[in-house]
Each structure stands twice: as structure tokens, then as C-alpha cells.
Amino acid sequence: MNQKLARLFSPHSVAVVGASNNFDKLGYHVMKSLVGNYRGKIYPINPKDYKIWGLDSYASLGAISDNIDLAVIVVPAHMVPDALHLCGGKGVQGVVLITAGFREIEDPGGSVREEEIREIAAHYNLPIIGPNTFGFVNLSSGVNASFTSEFSRIEKGGVALISQSGGICHLCGFLAIEQGVAMSKLMSLGNRCNVDFPELLSYLVEEDSTTRVIALYIEGLDKPRRLLEVAESLRGKKPVIAYKAGKSEKGDSASRFHTGTLAGNHAIWKGALRQAGILEVDTAEELLDTAKAIDACPLPRGTHIAILSSQAGPGMIASDALEPAGLKLCRFSEVTQERIDQLLPPVAIRTNPVDMGPAWYNPKNIIEILKTVLGDRDTDGVIFLAMYASANLKLVEGMVEYMKSIESFQKPVIACFSAPPGVWDEPVKALDRKKGVVTLPTPERAVLAMANMWKVGFLMNRKR
Amino acid sequence: MNQKLARLFSPHSVAVVGASNNFDKLGYHVMKSLVGNYRGKIYPINPKDYKIWGLDSYASLGAISDNIDLAVIVVPAHMVPDALHLCGGKGVQGVVLITAGFREIEDPGGSVREEEIREIAAHYNLPIIGPNTFGFVNLSSGVNASFTSEFSRIEKGGVALISQSGGICHLCGFLAIEQGVAMSKLMSLGNRCNVDFPELLSYLVEEDSTTRVIALYIEGLDKPRRLLEVAESLRGKKPVIAYKAGKSEKGDSASRFHTGTLAGNHAIWKGALRQAGILEVDTAEELLDTAKAIDACPLPRGTHIAILSSQAGPGMIASDALEPAGLKLCRFSEVTQERIDQLLPPVAIRTNPVDMGPAWYNPKNIIEILKTVLGDRDTDGVIFLAMYASANLKLVEGMVEYMKSIESFQKPVIACFSAPPGVWDEPVKALDRKKGVVTLPTPERAVLAMANMWKVGFLMNRKR
Numbered sequence: 001m002n003q004k005l006a007r008l009f010s011p012h013s014v015a016v017v018g019a020s021n022n023f024d025k026l027g028y029h030v031m032k033s034l035v036g037n038y039r040g041k042i043y044p045i046n047p048k049d050y051k052i053w054g055l056d057s058y059a060s061l062g063a064i065s066d067n068i069d070l071a072v073i074v075v076p077a078h079m080v081p082d083a084l085h086l087c088g089g090k091g092v093q094g095v096v097l098i099t100a101g102f103r104e105i106e107d108p109g110g111s112v113r114e115e116e117i118r119e120i121a122a123h124y125n126l127p128i129i130g131p132n133t134f135g136f137v138n139l140s141s142g143v144n145a146s147f148t149s150e151f152s153r154i155e156k157g158g159v160a161l162i163s164q165s166g167g168i169c170h171l172c173g174f175l176a177i178e179q180g181v182a183m184s185k186l187m188s189l190g191n192r193c194n195v196d197f198p199e200l201l202s203y204l205v206e207e208d209s210t211t212r213v214i215a216l217y218i219e220g221l222d223k224p225r226r227l228l229e230v231a232e233s234l235r236g237k238k239p240v241i242a243y244k245a246g247k248s249e250k251g252d253s254a255s256r257f258h259t260g261t262l263a264g265n266h267a268i269w270k271g272a273l274r275q276a277g278i279l280e281v282d283t284a285e286e287l288l289d290t291a292k293a294i295d296a297c298p299l300p301r302g303t304h305i306a307i308l309s310s311q312a313g314p315g316m317i318a319s320d321a322l323e324p325a326g327l328k329l330c331r332f333s334e335v336t337q338e339r340i341d342q343l344l345p346p347v348a349i350r351t352n353p354v355d356m357g358p359a360w361y362n363p364k365n366i367i368e369i370l371k372t373v374l375g376d377r378d379t380d381g382v383i384f385l386a387m388y389a390s391a392n393l394k395l396v397e398g399m400v401e402y403m404k405s406i407e408s409f410q411k412p413v414i415a416c417f418s419a420p421p422g423v424w425d426e427p428v429k430a431l432d433r434k435k436g437v438v439t440l441p442t443p444e445r446a447v448l449a450m451a452n453m454w455k456v457g458f459l460m461n462r463k464r
Numbered sequence: 465m466n467q468k469l470a471r472l473f474s475p476h477s478v479a480v481v482g483a484s485n486n487f488d489k490l491g492y493h494v495m496k497s498l499v500g501n502y503r504g505k506i507y508p509i510n511p512k513d514y515k516i517w518g519l520d521s522y523a524s525l526g527a528i529s530d531n532i533d534l535a536v537i538v539v540p541a542h543m544v545p546d547a548l549h550l551c552g553g554k555g556v557q558g559v560v561l562i563t564a565g566f567r568e569i570e571d572p573g574g575s576v577r578e579e580e581i582r583e584i585a586a587h588y589n590l591p592i593i594g595p596n597t598f599g600f601v602n603l604s605s606g607v608n609a610s611f612t613s614e615f616s617r618i619e620k621g622g623v624a625l626i627s628q629s630g631g632i633c634h635l636c637g638f639l640a641i642e643q644g645v646a647m648s649k650l651m652s653l654g655n656r657c658n659v660d661f662p663e664l665l666s667y668l669v670e671e672d673s674t675t676r677v678i679a680l681y682i683e684g685l686d687k688p689r690r691l692l693e694v695a696e697s698l699r700g701k702k703p704v705i706a707y708k709a710g711k712s713e714k715g716d717s718a719s720r721f722h723t724g725t726l727a728g729n730h731a732i733w734k735g736a737l738r739q740a741g742i743l744e745v746d747t748a749e750e751l752l753d754t755a756k757a758i759d760a761c762p763l764p765r766g767t768h769i770a771i772l773s774s775q776a777g778p779g780m781i782a783s784d785a786l787e788p789a790g791l792k793l794c795r796f797s798e799v800t801q802e803r804i805d806q807l808l809p810p811v812a813i814r815t816n817p818v819d820m821g822p823a824w825y826n827p828k829n830i831i832e833i834l835k836t837v838l839g840d841r842d843t844d845g846v847i848f849l850a851m852y853a854s855a856n857l858k859l860v861e862g863m864v865e866y867m868k869s870i871e872s873f874q875k876p877v878i879a880c881f882s883a884p885p886g887v888w889d890e891p892v893k894a895l896d897r898k899k900g901v902v903t904l905p906t907p908e909r910a911v912l913a914m915a916n917m918w919k920v921g922f923l924m925n926r927k928r
Contacts, residue, residue, distance in 0.1 A: 024825075029855045134853075148853040150884030165777025170851035171882045171906065178885055219780060245780040248787050283908045284781070313629025316683060316709040317748070323712055346570055361488075387634035389598075389612040391493045418635045420614030421642055442635065444747045 004127050005195070005203040008094025009185065010141045011069030012040050015061055015092070017083050018074035019044030019052045026098060027074045029147035030135070037152050038143055043068065061086040069093045072135065072145050077101035080131070081116055088124030095121075096145050097130030103191050104132050114191060121194050133190030134166040137173075140184045140210035148173070157182020157433070158212030158295040159288075162200050164189050164219045165245075171284055172217070179441065180432050181292045184210040197221065198230040205234045213294040215287050216242040216278070224269070228276040235277035239294050239456045242278045243287040244269055277459045279452060289445050290452040296438035297412035299457035300381035304330030305450060306373045307353035310360055310386035314416065315353040318383050318443040325451035329353065336376040343369050363398030374409040380454070381412040383446050384437070388419040388428065396427040407436040412453060414446040415439045468591050469659070469667040472558025473649065474605045475533030476504050479525060479556070481547050482538035483508030483516045490562060490611045491538045494599070497608035501616050504607075507532065525550040533557045536599065536609050541565035544595070545580055552588030559585075560609050561594035567655050568596050578655060585658050597654030598630040601637075604648045604674035612637070621646020621897070622676030622759040623752075626664045628653050628683045629709075635748055636681070643905065644896050645756045648674040661685065662694040669698045677758040679751050680706040680742070688733070692740040699741035703758050703920045706742050707751040708733055741923045743916060753909050754916040760902035761876035763921035764845035768794035769914060770837045771817035774824055774850035778880065779817040782847050782907040789915035793817065800840040807833050827862030838873040844918070845876040847910050848901070852883040852892065860891040871900040876917060878910040879903045 014034060020027035027046070031053040034042050043066075044052035047059045058064050061071065061083070071092045073083050077099050087095055102114035114131070121128050129136060135146030139156045154176045161183065163169040169188045176183055185208070187200065197216065204211045221227060231240060247266045273280050281287050305327045309315030322328060329352045332340070340350050343365045349355040354373075359365040373379055388396055396419070406413060417428045417439050432439040440446045478498060484491035491510070495517040498506050507530075508516035511523045522528050525535065525547070535556045537547050541563050551559055566578040578595070585592050593600060599610030603620045618640050625647065627633040633652045640647055649672070651664065661680065668675045685691060695704060711730045737744050745751050769791050773779030786792060793816045796804070804814050807829045813819040818837075823829040837843055852860055860883070870877060881892045881903050896903040904910045 023855075024858075026855065029853070032854075147855055148884075150854060150887065153884070163777075165775060165780075167773070167775025167777040167849075167851045168781070170775075170853060171778060171880075174851070174882045174884055175905070217777070219777065245777065245784060247784040284906050285908075309631070311629060311631025311634075313627075313631040313681070313683065313709065314635060316629075317632070320709060320711040385631075387631045387638075389493070389634060390496075390614060391487075391490065391611055394488075416635075418638050420612070420617070420638050423614065441639070442748050444749075 001127065001199055002203050002207045004094060005199065006207050007069050008127055008129070009136065009138045010143065011093070013043065013066060013069050014038065014040060014145065015043040015045055015064065015068045015071045016074070017045045017061065017071055019046050019057065021049060021052055026147045029149065030072050030074055030098070030145070033144035033146055033149040033152065041066065061090055067091065070096065070145060072096045072098065074098045077113060080113070081120060084117055084120045084126070088120065088126055092126065095126060095128045096133065096135045097128050097190070097193065098133060098135055098147060099130070100132040102131045114193070118193055127195050128193040129187065129195050130190035131193060133188045134169065136185065136187035138185050150177070151186055153177050154186070155180065155182040157184060158210065159183045159215060159291040160185040160204050160208070160211040160213070161215045161217070162187050162189065162197060163217040165217060168217045168284065172288060175284065175288055179288065180429070181288045182295065182433060184208065197227045201227070201230055201234065201240070205238050212238065213291050214238055214240045215291045216240065217287070218242055219245045224272065228272050231276035231278055236460045239460060240278045241287060241290055241452070241456060242273055242280050243284060244273070244280055274459065277462070279456045279459055281452060285445065286448060286452070289440050289449040293412065293414055293438045293440070293449040293453055294456060296433040297414070297436050297453070298410045300412050300450065300454045302380040303327045303454055304378050304380045305383060306330050306379045307383045308356055308370060308373060308385070309353060310356050310366070312349070312355045312357065314385040314387060314443045315355055318385060318447050319353050321444045321447040325447050327447065327451050327454070330376070330378040330380065332373070333376055333378065336372055339372045340369055361395060363395050364402050367399060367402040370406065370413070374406065374411050374413070379411065381414070381450050383443070383450060384413055384415040385443055386417050388417060388423070390420065390423050393423065393427070400427050400430050403431065403435055403437070409436070412450065413437045414450050416441065416443050416446045465591065465663055466667045466671045468558060469663065470671050471533050472591055472593070473600065473602045474607065475557070477507065477530060477532050477534070478502065478504060478609065479507040479509055479528065479532045479535045480538070481509045481525065481535055483510050483521065485513060485516055493611035493613065494536050494538055494562070494609070497610055497613040497616065502607055505530065525554055531555065534560065534609060536560045536562065538562045541577060545584060548581055548584045548590070552584065552590055556590065559590060559592045560597065560599045561592050561654070561657065562597060562599055562611060563594070564596040566595045578657070582657055591659050592657040593651065593659050594654035595657060597652045598633065600649065600651035602649050614641070615650055617641050618650070619644065619646040621648060622674065623647045623679060623755040624649040624668050624672070624675040624677070625679045625681070626651050626653065626661060627681040629681060632681045632748065636752060639748065639752055643752065644893070645752045646759065646897060648672065661691045665691070665694055665698065665704070669702050676702065677755050678702055678704045679755045680704065682706055683709045688736065692736050695740035695742055700924045703924060704742045705751060705754055705916070705920060706737055706744050707748060708737070708744055738923065741926070743920045743923055745916060749909070750912060750916070753904050753913040757876065757878055757902045757904070757913040757917055758920060760897040761878070761900050761917070762874045764876050764914065764918045766844040767791045767918055768842050768844045769847060770794050770843045771847045772820055772834060772837060772849070773817060774820050774830070776813070776819045776821065778849040778851060778907045779819055782849060782911050783817050785908045785911040789911050791911065791915050791918070794840070794842045794844065796837070797840055797842065800836055803836045804833055825859060827859050828866050831863060831866040834870065834877070838870065838875050838877070843875065845878070845914050847907070847914060848877055848879040849907055849910070850881050852881060852887070854884065854887050857887065857891070864891050864894050867895065867899055867901070873900070876914065877901045878914050880905065880907050880910045
């Protein structure tokens with residue numbers, strides 16, 4: 001299966017069954033996602049048009065002489081069985097089945113149809129993502145096999161998201177664009193014909209070298225034990241975090257309607273995820289913040305954190321957030337404290353949390369404080385805070401210049417560099433996800449991500 | 465005091481004592497904030513230059529023949545007493561004292577100097593914001609009397625922020641730009657010479673008609689009782705929410721260094737704020753989200769909420785978040801339920817939370833469902849969720865068209881319209897803060913803001 005999925009996610013050629021020139025059809029938007037973006041060969045299939053999105057169109061899959069690795073299917077539900085037979089007969093390696101109208105609808109005909117395609121898939125040994133999915137985006141190899149072309153604007157990086165909801169996938173994908181979360185893959189499971197969490201988790205951990213951290217959005221599963229067993233067997237190889245719906249009774253019953261499965265008692269899920277080495281988080285933003293931080297920084301080896309702030313207020317807020325998150329302020333050694341005292345004039349708080357305000361216009365000293373603190377044995381990670389106005393532009397540029405060899409400390413630095421949009425874009429963005437530093441929007445979110453990084457490491461390494 | 469503050473915040477003329485052409489001086493940035501933005505008369509004061517930012521410069525305040533309403537002072541600390549005497553002598557109505565180096569520094573000379581300026585201010589009956597402040601921005605009347613010119617990019621609206629930290633003010637101001645929070649005023653107290661929370665709260669509630677909701681960031685106060693008494697005397701007039709630092713022992717001791725006051729036992733604060741009718745929130749984003757929602761929508765009259773979602777996943781997430789936030793799903797009347805059944809094809813969840821997915825391409829029906837639910841007696845507010853891809857552009861445009869007379873229901877609609885940045889800008893933004901609808905970035909944040917709106921209303925109206 002892993003080999004098949006590798007081909008499905010990085011195909012040499014893609015056929016779009018139901019490609020269209022009509023904006024109101026999903027086949028139009030799938031073409032929009034591929035054309036000008038995907039570097040392999042694209043085959044639009046539609047019996048009515050000769051040219052689709054400027055490419056030669058084919059009446060059917062059988063009319064194509066070349067091999068097809070991936071078929072994206074967007075034709076109406078009743079035409080899907082035939083389309084799958086054609087795929088199987090032609091040796092297509094994998095299918096993304098966007099079409100809806102299967103198990104998820106009230107009409108029992110939907111379930112019958114889903115059983116039929118499941119049998120066809122088994123007959124040809126054909127992996128199918130979907131039905132009832134928006135598709136997937138492989139940012140690492142430039143394949144956007146979805147009806148949302150904007151996902152190609154997500155930066156390339158190490159975060160993979162497997163989602164049981166297309167809506168949540170869109171929410172997270174758009175947040176990723178806005179907040180600089182760099183991703184490897186974004187995939188929506190749909191009805192999980194024969195590709196489910198366990199298959200994708202195994203593929204991402206074992207086969208996909210571009211993925212460094214795996215984020216899951218889970219509603220409910222028919223066989224939760226299978227996911228948990230696979231996760232446990234892979235434990236320690238890559239960090240896995242999960243965002244779980246169905247915590248409330250109502251959310252739970254909504255899940256049953258939506259995906260045909262009960263989300264199940266949340267307390268049981270909570271324990272089972274921990275047991276399998278998966279960290280559960282509470283919100284979409286927490287999922288992305290944590291994944292972004294893990295992708296960019298080494299995990300902290302303990303819970304002792306230094307807070308370095310260029311203004312007292314944000315430092316206080318971060319200090320307040322530490323303990324409820326399970327972290328504590330580290331204790332500087334005498335040597336560290338003496339060095340900080342030298343670097344800061346005698347007007348500020350020089351103990352942890354350090355108020356670097358008085359060194360505000362001295363980027364060299366600020367970076368020197370950061371390095372000194374990172375070098376302290378009791379420091380497991382640093383929360384680094386600075387709210388910039390345009391007056392601080394030179395300072396930020398100086399910081400980018402001086403921020404070298406931070407990576408060599410092998411400790412995470414989570415920064416909140418708040419800056420006016422527009423000024424932000426240039427020098428501050430240059431510090432995000434570089435040299436072991438990651439930026440998040442607020443001090444509270446920085447602290448929560450740091451705590452989650454520690455917990456992920458703890459769960460990964462825990463003895464079974 | 466209220467009259468003096470009204471003049472200070474909406475001056476007819478502003479003098480900048482210490483104006484500069486040098487980028488490295490704060491006097492440069494204060495001028496940048498005013499020039500081309502402020503419509504009154506600007507008087508740069510600097511004995512060395514003839515022209516500053518293209519305007520005629522004056523050697524001293526005494527050289528100006530016109531009346532000066534507001535003086536912004538950025539000269540070094542030792543020159544401040546003389547500058548204040550000149551202001552008092554000339555009949556200046558109010559001062560923003562940006563200069564630092566007073567009570568906040570370790571050197572006892574700072575406190576001596578602060579006592580001196582306090583006496584001068586008392587002598588002339590001169591309100592002073594600061595010292596050690598970045599200033600204020602009055603978006604309602606276009607006065608940016610701060611060293612951060614980018615704050616002028618915040619949209620004009622009804623949210624006023626009073627902050628005890630310049631850093632947090634910057635964090636919130638930049639978040640406001642990014643997240644469409646429309647503000648009336650942004651003010652940083654600094655060392656609170658003679659203008660403190662009570663004075664500003666009273667002014668904003670009693671005098672400032674542009675302010676509809678007041679957000680506070682509090683660290684610690686010398687006389688907390690005074691703020692609480694003023695708040696209680698004004699209770700019920702305008703919603704007040706507070707974000708309080710110093711919850712932890714360390715945050716607390718940092719506050720003592722920073723502002724010379726203990727933040728104090730948080731449990732006591734928590735109770736006292738409630739008692740005074742002020743809602744406490746936990747994060748910067750929660751403060752802004754709640755204020756934004758209150759500014760744009762009527763407060764819910766109860767805790768019964770309808771969730772309308774265009775995808776099942778986000779609807780489940782919102783349902784999960786309701787109960788922990790103190791809200792519950794409302795129960796539709798038979799009439800309401802019948803109407804929804806007519807508007808949605810029989811393939812979806814039509815009970816609360818409603819999955820509007822099957823009406824996805826029918827904006828008229830979606831808005832009709834919204835109106836039906838708003839009209840139900842048991843509905844106190846609506847959470848409205850839709851994750852848009854570019855394929856949904858026409859739908860969004862249709863929604864803007866059909867979304868009329870929502871306001872007449874006098875119930876809040878908090879929406880999460882997630883959309884790819886760029887596509888978002890046009891039609892979706894057109895729905896934000898219009899017609900009784902406000903948008904927030906995630907389903908969880910939408911629910912939390914709705915819960916806070918209800919709590920604010922409860923605290924405002926509670927019998928003393």
C-alpha cells in the first residue's frame with residue numbers, strides 16, 4: 001500500500017475524469033488547480049469538449065495511450081462504477097474520488113453504491129481517496145489534485161494534515177497561508193473507501209521523507225483500534241498530533257450523520273490517543289501552531305523555559321501562561337545571570353522573565369542575551385517576545401543579521417514578533433522558521449505551542 | 465476632567481516638543497504619525513531645525529502665538545519639567561508625555577522626577593497621559609498622537625482599548641489591523657501621572673459617543689478600589705471587558721518592577737472585576753474578538769444558540785465548544801423545523817446544528833434558513849460557518865446580495881467565513897461587521913465570543 005500511495009501522491013501523469021470549462025463544475029476547479037502548477041502530463045477527460053483549459057481533451061480514459069498514475073474523478077455518482085472499471089482496466093495506480101452521493105447521504109442507494117465501488121477497488125487493488133472528498137495537495141512535489149487551487153499558495157514544508165472533514169481542511173489550509181505554516185501535504189479522507197487514517201499515517205511516517213510532523217483531524221472511526229495500533233507501532237518515529245471532534249453529545253451525533261460513524265465517548269478517545277503516543281490539542285489554531293513549531297524547531301528536552309521580552313507586558317502574559325500549560329520558568333546559573341547583567345543597563349528586570357527593553361536599540365546585545373540563555377544548562381527552550389513598530393525597523397534588520405548559530409544550541413526558540421502588517425513582511429518574516437526560530441501571533445500561543453512540543457516528545461519517547 | 469480629556473483626545477492644534485527629522489528619534493515618528501493624517505494645525509518644536517517634516521519649526525512653545533490644545537513631549541527626562549511649565553503657562557489643555565526615565569527605572573532619581581512633574585501638573589490642572597507611554601490614537605477624529613504611525617491603519621469603529629502596557633497595545637493594535645477590529649481609541653497609560661483607568665473609563669463611557677465597548681489591559685494598580693468603584697457606578701452604560709496580567713506569582717512580581725505596583729492576588733481581582741460589572745477574558749485575541757463582536761452585534765438575550773454550518777466538520781467543532789463556554793444548542797419550534805426541511809434537500813442534518821451543505825450553491829436558501837432560525841423565539845444568537853474556496857465565489861456574492869434585514873432581528877450572528885486570502889478581501893469582507901453580522905477566524909473563537917457577549921450583558925444588567 002505504501003508504494004501505491006507514493007505513486008498516487010507523486011504521479012507522473014494525471015487524468016481528470018469530468019474535466020470542464022464551466023466555472024460552476026468542480027471539474028473546472030480541479031483543472032484550475034493542476035494547470036500551470038503540476039509539472040507532469042494532464043489528461044482532461046470529457047466526451048463533449050475538444051479542448052479543456054487549453055489542453056487536448058479525451059472522450060474517455062480508454063482513448064489515452066500513455067500510462068496514467070492518478071485519476072481524479074468528478075463525474076456524477078451513477079457514472080462512477082464505470083469510471084473505476086476503466087481505471088482498473090488501464091492500470092491506473094490510484095484514484096481521488098471527489099464525487100459525493102455515497103454512504104454520506106440518507107438515501108440507502110448511497111450505501112449500496114459505496115459498497116459497489118469498494119468491491120471494484122478491491123478487485124483491481126486500487127487505492128481510492130474518497131468518495132466525497134475535496135482531494136489532496138502534495139506541496140512537496142507540486143501536485144494539487146483538489147478543487148481548491150488556492151491551496152497551492154501554502155508554503156512548502158514539513159507539516160502533513162490528514163482531515164476527516166473537507167471544511168476543516170479548508171479552514172486549516174487558509175489559516176496556514178495566513179500564518180506561514182509550511183506544509184508537505186493536505187489531504188481530506190472523505191468516506192474512506194479503502195484509504196483511511198492508518199494507511200496514510202503509515203505512508204507519511206515510513207515513506208514520505210518530506211513530512212516531519214503529522215496533524216490529524218478526527219471525527220469518528222468504524223475501527224478506531226486499527227488507527228491506534230498503527231500509531232503505536234510507529235511511535236517515536238515522527239510526532240503526531242490530533243484535533244478531535246465529537247467531544248459533546250451533540251457533536252457526536254452530528255458525526256454519526258456526517259461520516260456514518262459515532263465519534264464515541266471522548267474520555268476513551270483521549271486516553272487511547274495518549275496511549276498510542278498521539279498528542280491531542282483543542283483547537284484548529286493550536287493544531288497548526290504546534291505543528292509549525294515542531295516542524296521548525298528541535299523539541300525541548302524538559303519544561304524549564306526562559307522568557308526574553310522586549311517589553312514588560314508581553315513577558316508578564318507569557319509568564320502567566322507557563323504554569324497552566326505545564327511549564328515553568330528556568331533558573332539561570334550565576335554565570336548566565338552575570339552575563340545578562342553586563343548586557344543590560346541597570347534599569348530593568350534581568351532575572352527570568354527578562355525585560356530586554358533597555359537594550360531595545362541594540363540588536364547585538366539582544367542576540368547575545370538569547371545565546372547566553374540558550375547556553376544555560378537549565379534552559380530547555382526560549383520564548384522570545386518583541387512588539388515592533390516602524391521605529392524598530394533597523395533593530396529587526398540587525399537581529400536578522402546577528403541571529404546566527406542559534407540552531408547549534410538544539411533548543412527551541414518560539415518568538416512572537418508582532419509588527420504592523422507590511423513592515424512585518426520583510427525582515428520579521430525572514431526570522432520565521434529559520435535558524436531554529438519559529439514565530440507565532442501572540443505570547444499565549446507561543447507558550448501553548450512550547451508546552452505541546454514538550455508533551456509530544458514525552459509521548460513519543462514514553463516506554464510502552 | 466472629562467471635558468479636559470475630550471479636548472486632549474480631539475485637539476484643534478498639536479505641538480510636538482522634541483519633533484525631529486532624524487529617523488532614530490521618537491520625535492521623528494510622532495511627526496510621521498501626525499503629518500498627512502491629522503487635520504488640525506501641527507507645531508513642531510525643536511530649537512535646531514527650521515523645517516521639520518516640511519513644516520515650520522518653533523524654537524520653543526513660547527514662540528507660538530496660537531492656542532495649543534495638546535502637547536506631545538518627547539524631549540529627554542531632565543528637560544520635561546521646564547517643558548511642562550511652558551505648557552501650563554501657555555494654557556495647553558493636555559499633554560502626552562512619551563519620555564521615559566521616571567518612576568519605572570531603578571534609579572531613585574526617576575521617582576523624584578515623577579513627583580516633580582506630578583506637582584507641576586497639579587499646579588496647572590493639566591492632564592498628562594504618561595510618562596513612559598507610546599501615546600494614543602483617536603481613530604474617530606483622526607489624531608495619531610503616538611510614535612507608531614501604522615496605528616492609523618486600524619479601521620474606525622466602536623472599540624476603545626486602554627492598556628497599561630505599550631507592548632500589549634502594539635500587539636492588540638496590529639492584530640486589530642489584521643483581523644478587522646474597528647476601533648475608536650487606543651491608549652497606553654504609561655506611569656499614570658494623573659490620568660489613570662478611572663479617568664479614562666469615565667470619559668469613554670460618559671463623553672465619548674464613538675466608543676461602544678471598552679477593553680482594558682490591566683497589570684497592577686496602586687488603588688484598584690478606585691477603578692472598581694468608578695466601573696460599578698457606570699455599570700450598565702457600556703460593556704467593559706478586561707484582560708489581566710499577573711495571574712502567576714512570577715507575572716505578578718514582574719508587574720511590580722514594571723509599573724511599580726503589585727498585580728495582586730488574582731482570585732481577588734477576578735471577583736472584584738465581576739462585582740464591578742467587568743468581564744474578564746484570558747487572552748489578547750479573546751479580548752479583541754469579544755470587543756469586535758460586541759461592537760458589531762446586539763448582545764444575546766440568553767444562552768440558546770443555533771449553529772448553521774455549510775460543512776459538517778466546523779459545525780461539530782462549534783457544537784463541541786458550546787457547552788464548555790456556557791452556551792447550549794437552542795431547540796427549533798415545529799414551524800422553524802418544517803421551514804428548514806423545505807429549504808434543505810433530504811440528505812443532510814436539518815436539526816440544530818444544521819448542515820447546510822446541500823444548499824451550498826443556493827445563497828437565497830441559505831439566507832432564508834438564517835432568517836427562519838433568527839425568527840425562532842428560542843434562538844438567542846446564531847453561529848454561522850462556511851469555508852469558502854474560489855469555487856464558491858458566486859455563492860458569497862449572492863449571500864451579500866440576499867443578506868438584508870438580518871439586523872431587524874436584533875440578535876447576534878457570529879460568522880466564520882474562512883476563505884483564501886485574496887478571494888476573502890472582496891465579498892466576504894463585505895459581510896464583516898455589516899447588518900448585525902461579525903466574522904471571526906475559527907469556529908471556536910466564534911463560540912467563545914458569543915459566550916462572552918452573553919456574559920457581558922449578564923454582568924451589565926445584574927442587580928448590585
